[in-house]
Amino acid sequence: MRRLVSLTAATMAAGLALTACGFGGDDGGSGDGGSDGGGSTSLDLLVPQYSDGTTALWDEIIASFEEANPDITVNLEVQSWDNINDVIRTKVQAGEAPDILNIDAFSGFAKDDLLYPADEVVSEDTFGDFQESFVDNASLDGTVYGLPMIASARALFYNEDVLAQAGITEPPATWEDLLAAGSAISALGTGVYGYGMPLGSEEAQAETSIWTFGGGGSWTDGDAITVETPENLAAVEFMKRMIDEGATQPDPGATDRTPMLDVFIQGSIAMAVGLPPTIGQIEERNPALNYGIAPVPTQDGSPVTLGVADHLMAFRNDDDKQDAIRAFLDHFFSTEVYLSFVDTEGFLPTTKSGAEGTANAERFADFLALLPDAQFYPSTNEAWAATQGALQNLLGQIQTQDAVSVLQQIQASADNA
Amino acid sequence: MTTTATRPAARSTDRPRGGRSRWAATVRALPWLGPTLLLMAGVVFFPAGYMAWTSFRDLSQFGVDNGPAGLDNYARLLEFTALPRVLLNTVVWVVGVVVVTVLLSLGLAQFLDKAFPGRRFVRLTIIVPWAASVVMTTTVVYYGLDPFYGIINAFLVDVGLLDQPYGFTRNAVPAFFTAMGIAVFVSLPFTTYTLLAGLQTIPDDVREAAQMDGAGPWATYRRIILPLLRPALAVATIINIINVFNSLPILQVITGSIPGYNADTTTTLIFKFIRADRQIDTASALSIVNFLIVLAVILVYLKVVKPMRED
Numbered sequence: 140m141r142r143l144v145s146l147t148a149a150t151m152a153a154g155l156a157l158t159a160c161g162f163g164g165d166d167g168g169s170g171d172g173g174s175d176g177g178g179s180t181s182l183d184l185l186v187p188q189y190s191d192g193t194t195a196l197w198d199e200i201i202a203s204f205e206e207a208n209p210d211i212t213v214n215l216e217v218q219s220w221d222n223i224n225d226v227i228r229t230k231v232q233a234g235e236a237p238d239i240l241n242i243d244a245f246s247g248f249a250k251d252d253l254l255y256p257a258d259e260v261v262s263e264d265t266f267g268d269f270q271e272s273f274v275d276n277a278s279l280d281g282t283v284y285g286l287p288m289i290a291s292a293r294a295l296f297y298n299e300d301v302l303a304q305a306g307i308t309e310p311p312a313t314w315e316d317l318l319a320a321g322s323a324i325s326a327l328g329t330g331v332y333g334y335g336m337p338l339g340s341e342e343a344q345a346e347t348s349i350w351t352f353g354g355g356g357s358w359t360d361g362d363a364i365t366v367e368t369p370e371n372l373a374a375v376e377f378m379k380r381m382i383d384e385g386a387t388q389p390d391p392g393a394t395d396r397t398p399m400l401d402v403f404i405q406g407s408i409a410m411a412v413g414l415p416p417t418i419g420q421i422e423e424r425n426p427a428l429n430y431g432i433a434p435v436p437t438q439d440g441s442p443v444t445l446g447v448a449d450h451l452m453a454f455r456n457d458d459d460k461q462d463a464i465r466a467f468l469d470h471f472f473s474t475e476v477y478l479s480f481v482d483t484e485g486f487l488p489t490t491k492s493g494a495e496g497t498a499n500a501e502r503f504a505d506f507l508a509l510l511p512d513a514q515f516y517p518s519t520n521e522a523w524a525a526t527q528g529a530l531q532n533l534l535g536q537i538q539t540q541d542a543v544s545v546l547q548q549i550q551a552s553a554d555n556a
Numbered sequence: 557m558t559t560t561a562t563r564p565a566a567r568s569t570d571r572p573r574g575g576r577s578r579w580a581a582t583v584r585a586l587p588w589l590g591p592t593l594l595l596m597a598g599v600v601f602f603p604a605g606y607m608a609w610t611s612f613r614d615l616s617q618f619g620v621d622n623g624p625a626g627l628d629n630y631a632r633l634l635e636f637t638a639l640p641r642v643l644l645n646t647v648v649w650v651v652g653v654v655v656v657t658v659l660l661s662l663g664l665a666q667f668l669d670k671a672f673p674g675r676r677f678v679r680l681t682i683i684v685p686w687a688a689s690v691v692m693t694t695t696v697v698y699y700g701l702d703p704f705y706g707i708i709n710a711f712l713v714d715v716g717l718l719d720q721p722y723g724f725t726r727n728a729v730p731a732f733f734t735a736m737g738i739a740v741f742v743s744l745p746f747t748t749y750t751l752l753a754g755l756q757t758i759p760d761d762v763r764e765a766a767q768m769d770g771a772g773p774w775a776t777y778r779r780i781i782l783p784l785l786r787p788a789l790a791v792a793t794i795i796n797i798i799n800v801f802n803s804l805p806i807l808q809v810i811t812g813s814i815p816g817y818n819a820d821t822t823t824t825l826i827f828k829f830i831r832a833d834r835q836i837d838t839a840s841a842l843s844i845v846n847f848l849i850v851l852a853v854i855l856v857y858l859k860v861v862k863p864m865r866e867d
Contacts, residue, residue, distance in 0.1 A: 224831070225830070225831070227618070228617075228618055228619045228836070229619070231618050231619045231620065232615075232618075232619030232620075232836075247616070247617055247618045248618060250616075251616055251618055251620045253618075338815065339813035339814075339815070340812060340813045340814075340815070340832075341813060343815070389703060389723055389726070390703070390723040390726035390727065392726070392814070392815045393723065393725070393726035393727070393731075393813045393814045393815065394726070394813070395813045398702075398704075402704045402705075405704075405705075407704060521617075524617055524834050525617065525832070525833050525834050525835075528828075528831065528832025528833050528834060529832065529833070531832060532815060532816070532817075532828060532832045533815055533816060534815060535814070535815025535816070536815045536816045538815075552833060555632075555833075556617070556833070556834070
């Protein structure tokens, strides 16, 4: 009996140990011991990893900043996109928010009243240099909290050889064209699939938005998140038609974007929606690929694309750090430093001076031309993060369920948030 | 300090009052137990307690505490429509993986207990899955089963078992069973070695005596070996139940990109609540439920199977 009791106690403890989720606490490098002379300020900077070179790029920017501002030190922390949301949440919960954060969505932090308004942490010149559409997308209730940092847009990449093989001369401009082209390519029987539709949890929200925006839909009515609307339903039903009629790769519901684009680059998928960095990936992995870039097909052929902007934001941790934050952000957005970041990472610039000066103007011409027609995720809506999660986790079910019930489930998640 | 203070006090009390002296003995042991207790408090009880506290709070999606929530988080769990399927998956996952693992391990342990040339090498081979990272093992299988470039899929097509590559990891049910297979594979080494250690404590004379009394190999195994293996079997089963129940990485890698909740267990659902739905509080509530379930399963196991009974 005693052994049973002690065994139970031991298993309880073991069970607890294994059930308890990690209790995040960060004690690495947070000590701002002002050992190097009085008056020194240290800024914590948390950024996601855009590419293998991201850390080196930031190190360079920080080094040049610290040289010009010897009394300020910047502590860089780089996290993968997979982890950064968990990391920032844990830090905020523990009261250890970074001073400057680079991430996609800012509105949740703004609603929790954790951020400085943007115009309080950059100079007037820097603030006035942002393109209007991006500033609107970075505002919440009329106040700008996010500093648009980099932009990205989507376009249709198509394999010219395969399209020619199927007798298609023009890249598809409308949904019906896309369906016809996809079906024709799949019917060739060469093992090449027509259209790559990535509805796996990695980025189902992006693929879906491309379709719903292309059909005149929107994820918000300005106030609430609206998933189940006639326009969105029509778009999702057409996506389902693409799947059912075999115009896509098999099992789109569980296909993630990154590995799928590799399949496109290898030549086994004829058409897929890609991003500016996709150009570089093709150069690196299969330079022989004969491909073209066209606007994303829409319901009636009018140009629309999904724009994405990531933001920098400053947390209101300590009021005496505001000047240091302003100094750093102004340094980052100075044309030369800013373009070194945007051009090296291969994104589209969000500032007016950047758009004129970018070294990639020609390379990204197809994307830059689409930017005026870019629509964004409603990321200022507090419920969007949960809606995006629901889209990622649930939308792929259209492969086996009807579109209405899937949209209803996602709407329910949005309403719950 | 404590010991010198308590010792005379313990001596001056009446000897026959056993309860008192046992209490004193415990107090005397405290300085030695202290570090362990501190460690347990720090890494087990505090985080678990904090999680329980969180499950009754209303947290914003970024972790800001908006005050007490009563039982709201638990109520939201009950309203979650996919919960029955997830619970069913959890049962299939735990029972399936543990039963298959233990059965295979019993056979393997018996085999490795016999002397044969090259036994050391075979024993080493069985330990390998344990030495490799679970995520790595799982990722190898995941890529192998990829319909576009997986070598397992290509092999199945080449030998004619499949007409075209099949999305084993792209559909809930086959992906779930694939994950179960991997879970068995990575659980085998520990279980086998625990049972092998148990087998080696059984003295040869017991088996000889059974043979002398005319018991066949099967009867010897069932009536003699298995009962003597019971403590080892109990340890192997309980640790496996806890481990498999709380296992996240295998399912995360194999079924992570599958839409819907048809391939989720309660543990992966906790993860989805945090990452997709941004509901830290609901996830905490589910963690508490998860803990209660595993506790109940183990208590039932101890009660019904009585693995520690000594007869």
